[in-house]
Structures are given as C-alpha cells and as structure tokens.
Amino acid sequence: MDDTAFSYNIDYVRTFTFDKRLEMYLKKTSGRELPTVVYPELYRKRFYEAMERYFTVVPDKWSGLGVDF
Numbered sequence: 001m002d003d004t005a006f007s008y009n010i011d012y013v014r015t016f017t018f019d020k021r022l023e024m025y026l027k028k029t030s031g032r033e034l035p036t037v038v039y040p041e042l043y044r045k046r047f048y049e050a051m052e053r054y055f056t057v058v059p060d061k062w063s064g065l066g067v068d069f
Contacts, residue, residue, distance in 0.1 A: 007055070016037075016039065016040055020037045023035070023036075023037050024037045
C-alpha cells in the first residue's frame, strides 16, 4: 500500500472587474470588515502565506535531511 496523501484545493477565480474593485474599496473604507476581494497580487501573496500556515513541509529521503541516520 502506498502511504501517499493527496490534498486538492478548489478556488473560484474570476476577473477583477469594476464591481469587485468597488466591493473591495467599500469594505476597506468602512473599517468594519476586511475585504474578501483584493487585487490579484495581494491575493497571490495571501494565498501562498495561508498555504504555508496550513501545510507543513515534511522532510523525506530526497530533501537531504536525515541522510546520516
């Protein structure tokens, strides 16, 4: 049996249109809630940071860690 685990991420991506820009601006200026829709560059940064928090890198025989054991 293979001990491989798979994880799939499903994310709905759509064009950053005027209505999304307006939504971001209104939420940002209201101060009550963080914008859920952000510029693509900020979205990419936020996504990668979240993936680093949610998934831990585990050393394996190919990473070079534990070779001397």
